[in-house]
Amino acid sequence: MVKKNILIIVVLAFLMSHSTWAQERFLTKADRKYQEYSFSPAIDIYKKVLDKGYVSAELLKNLGNSYYFNADYKEAADTYKRLLKDYKTEIGPEYYFRYSQSLKSLGDYEASQELMDQFSQMTSGDLRAGFFKQEKDYLEEIKKNSGRYEIKPFEYNTTYSEFAPSYYKKGLIFSSDRDTGNLAKYRHTWNSKDFLDLYKVNSDSIDNNRVTKLGDDINTRLHESTSVVTNDGKHLYFTRNNFKDGKYITDENGIIRLKLLRATLVDGVWSNIEELPFNSDSYSTAHPAFSPDGKTLYFASDMPGSLGQSDIFRVSLYADGMFGTPENLGNTINTEARETFPFITSDNVMYFSSDGHPGLGGLDVFATKIESGKYNGAVMNVGEPVNSKMDDFTFIFSEDTRKGYFASNRDEGLGADDIYSFVETEPLKLVCDQSVSGTVRDKITNEVLVGATVKVIDEDNQELLTTVTDSDGKYNLSIDCNRGNFVRALMQGYVPSEEYLGKSDGKPNIIDFYLERDQVTAGFGDDLAKLLQLSTIYFDFDKYNIRKDSEIEVEKVIAAMEKYPSLKIKVNSHTDSRGRDAYNLWLSQKRAEATVQYMISKGIAEDRLKGEGFGETKLINKCENGVRCSAKEHEKNRRSEFIILE
Structure with missing residues (x-):
C-alpha cells in the first residue's frame, strides 16, 4: 500500500x-x-x-x-x-x-x-504629469475647441483599414490592407491584419473615381504607409518595414523596424528607391511631412535622444538632396508617450497625434503654431468630432480650401481604420492675443519715465517684442497668452524690472513698473534733487515755510532716505537777490532749517540731516543786485538742494 x-x-x-x-x-x-x-x-x-x-x-x-x-x-x-x-x-x-x-x-x-x-x-518631472497639472480642466478646454469641423466618411473606405491620407496632384495617396489576395503568412503579427500597401485615387484623369495601387517598386509584401510627395512632384517619401533584397531585417531583439525611403518619378513611374541616411536597423523612422518651403523634413522616431516611445524630429533637406542632422522638437511637443504623424500647413501650423498631451482617449490630434523656427507655442487639442475616445491620427489640412482628411479607429467606422474627410467651419485660435499695458515710473519719485524700453521675452530668453513709453510714460503691447512670457522694463540709469505672465485666458492685463535708480550713479556731492528728477523746491517771497507744492518733492527725498538707510544729506537753501544780503543769509538758513525739520517730522533721523543757508551768494541766473528780472526769474533762485554726504 x-x-x-x-x-x-x-x-x-x-x-x-x-x-x-x-x-x-x-x-x-x-x-x-x-x-x-x-x-x-x-x-x-x-x-x-x-x-x-x-x-x-x-x-x-x-x-x-x-x-x-x-x-x-x-x-x-x-x-x-x-x-x-x-x-x-x-x-x-x-x-x-x-x-x-x-x-x-x-x-x-x-x-x-x-x-x-x-x-x-x-x-x-514627467512631462505628461506636468501637462495634466497645468490643464486640470482640459476637458473644458477641449470642449471650447470642439464643434469646428463637419466630417463624413471617405467614400473609398472598405471593411479593411484605410489611413494615412496625403495630398497627391488633385487626389490622395493613402495606405490600406484591402488587398485580400495576401497570403496568411504575410499578415502582420502586431494585429493579425494584412500588410499595408500604398494606393492612389483621383490623382490622374484616367484614374478618376478609381483606386489603384502604386507600382511594385513601392509596394512589397511588408508594410508601406504614410507618404508625402515633394512640392515639385519629383520625389515620394514613404514609410516601409526594414526590408532588403526580398528579406526583412530585424534588430538585435528580433523587431522589424520602420524606415523612411525616397522614390524618384522617372517616366511616370516611382523608382530608384533609396533609404534616407539617418535610418537605422536599431530604431524606427516613419511618417514623413515637409515644411511649406520643402526645406525641412519632419518625421517620427524612437532614435537616441527621444523623450518617449516616439518623438517628432526635423531634419534639413539641402538643394543637392543631402540631409542635415535630425533634431528633436523638444519637450513642448514631445512627451514620454507617443507623438507621431506630423503634418505642416502652408501657414506653419503643425498638426500631430499624441497620447501624452491631455486628450479624449487614445491618440488625439493636436495643433501648434511654428513661430520663427521655434516649437514652444501652445499645443491645443483640436476637439471633437475630429478627436474621439479612440485613436485619431494622420490629419492633413489645406488652409486654402479649409478642407482636409484624417483617420480613426472609432467604433462607428466601416473597417479597422477609416479615413474621414472634413470641412473646418471655424479656425482654431492658436495665437491668443492678450493686451498688456501700463506705466513706467521712478520708484522713489513716482515720476513717469518717458522713452523707457519695454520688452517681451519668452521662456528661452529670446526677445519677441519691444516698445517704448510715450510722453505720459505709458506703453501698450500684445502678447501670446498661450505661453509664458516675461515683460521687462528698462531705462538707462535704472535697474531693469520684469514680471512673468503665464498662460492665461487672454483678458487684458495692466502692469505698472516702478524702476529703482542704479545706486552707482549717485555719490558724494551729487544733488539728490537732480538724480531724482525733482521739481525745484521753491519758497514764497520773504517766507521760509515749505509750500504745499514743494511738500510733494520733499516727500520723494524722504522716500529715498527711507529706502537707503545709510544715505545722509545736506540741505542747501538759497534766496534771490532782493533784500539786504545779511537778511537773505538769515532767511536762507531758516529755509534750510525748515526743510530739515519737516523731514525730521516725517521720521528721518536728525543725525542723517544737515542744513545750511547761502543767501544770495549762489544765484543760478543773472538776477543779481541792480539787474531787472521778472518774478519768475527771481523765483528760480529761491530753492533748496539736497547734497549727498554719504
Whole structure:
C-alpha cells in the first residue's frame, strides 16, 4: 500500500512538473512574441496560460500592454485593473498612465482622472504629469475647441483599414490592407491584419473615381504607409518595414523596424528607391511631412535622444538632396508617450497625434503654431468630432480650401481604420492675443519715465517684442497668452524690472513698473534733487515755510532716505537777490532749517540731516543786485538742494 501511494505521489509530481514546464514553455514563447511586437499571437498565448490558472505580474503587464498597443482599450483596462488590484507593489507609474488612458477611451473620465492624480504623485518631472497639472480642466478646454469641423466618411473606405491620407496632384495617396489576395503568412503579427500597401485615387484623369495601387517598386509584401510627395512632384517619401533584397531585417531583439525611403518619378513611374541616411536597423523612422518651403523634413522616431516611445524630429533637406542632422522638437511637443504623424500647413501650423498631451482617449490630434523656427507655442487639442475616445491620427489640412482628411479607429467606422474627410467651419485660435499695458515710473519719485524700453521675452530668453513709453510714460503691447512670457522694463540709469505672465485666458492685463535708480550713479556731492528728477523746491517771497507744492518733492527725498538707510544729506537753501544780503543769509538758513525739520517730522533721523543757508551768494541766473528780472526769474533762485554726504 505504501509503495502504491509513493507511486501516485511520484506520478502527480511528474504531472505537475510537466504542467509547470508546459506553462513556462508557453510563457517563453508569448514573451518572445511580445518582445517582437507580435502582439496578436502574444495575446492568444497569454490568454491560454491564464485559462490554465497561471498568473503573474509580468504576464498581466505584457497582456495589458499587448491590448493597449493594439488599441483594444476595453481588454487593456480590464487587465490593468486586475494588475493594480493584485500586484500593486510590483508595478511602476507607467501602468497607471496606460490604465488611465484606457479608461478615458471607454469614456470613464472620472476614474481616469483619479489614476492620473496618482500618476502625477508618483512621478517627478514627467512631462505628461506636468501637462495634466497645468490643464486640470482640459476637458473644458477641449470642449471650447470642439464643434469646428463637419466630417463624413471617405467614400473609398472598405471593411479593411484605410489611413494615412496625403495630398497627391488633385487626389490622395493613402495606405490600406484591402488587398485580400495576401497570403496568411504575410499578415502582420502586431494585429493579425494584412500588410499595408500604398494606393492612389483621383490623382490622374484616367484614374478618376478609381483606386489603384502604386507600382511594385513601392509596394512589397511588408508594410508601406504614410507618404508625402515633394512640392515639385519629383520625389515620394514613404514609410516601409526594414526590408532588403526580398528579406526583412530585424534588430538585435528580433523587431522589424520602420524606415523612411525616397522614390524618384522617372517616366511616370516611382523608382530608384533609396533609404534616407539617418535610418537605422536599431530604431524606427516613419511618417514623413515637409515644411511649406520643402526645406525641412519632419518625421517620427524612437532614435537616441527621444523623450518617449516616439518623438517628432526635423531634419534639413539641402538643394543637392543631402540631409542635415535630425533634431528633436523638444519637450513642448514631445512627451514620454507617443507623438507621431506630423503634418505642416502652408501657414506653419503643425498638426500631430499624441497620447501624452491631455486628450479624449487614445491618440488625439493636436495643433501648434511654428513661430520663427521655434516649437514652444501652445499645443491645443483640436476637439471633437475630429478627436474621439479612440485613436485619431494622420490629419492633413489645406488652409486654402479649409478642407482636409484624417483617420480613426472609432467604433462607428466601416473597417479597422477609416479615413474621414472634413470641412473646418471655424479656425482654431492658436495665437491668443492678450493686451498688456501700463506705466513706467521712478520708484522713489513716482515720476513717469518717458522713452523707457519695454520688452517681451519668452521662456528661452529670446526677445519677441519691444516698445517704448510715450510722453505720459505709458506703453501698450500684445502678447501670446498661450505661453509664458516675461515683460521687462528698462531705462538707462535704472535697474531693469520684469514680471512673468503665464498662460492665461487672454483678458487684458495692466502692469505698472516702478524702476529703482542704479545706486552707482549717485555719490558724494551729487544733488539728490537732480538724480531724482525733482521739481525745484521753491519758497514764497520773504517766507521760509515749505509750500504745499514743494511738500510733494520733499516727500520723494524722504522716500529715498527711507529706502537707503545709510544715505545722509545736506540741505542747501538759497534766496534771490532782493533784500539786504545779511537778511537773505538769515532767511536762507531758516529755509534750510525748515526743510530739515519737516523731514525730521516725517521720521528721518536728525543725525542723517544737515542744513545750511547761502543767501544770495549762489544765484543760478543773472538776477543779481541792480539787474531787472521778472518774478519768475527771481523765483528760480529761491530753492533748496539736497547734497549727498554719504
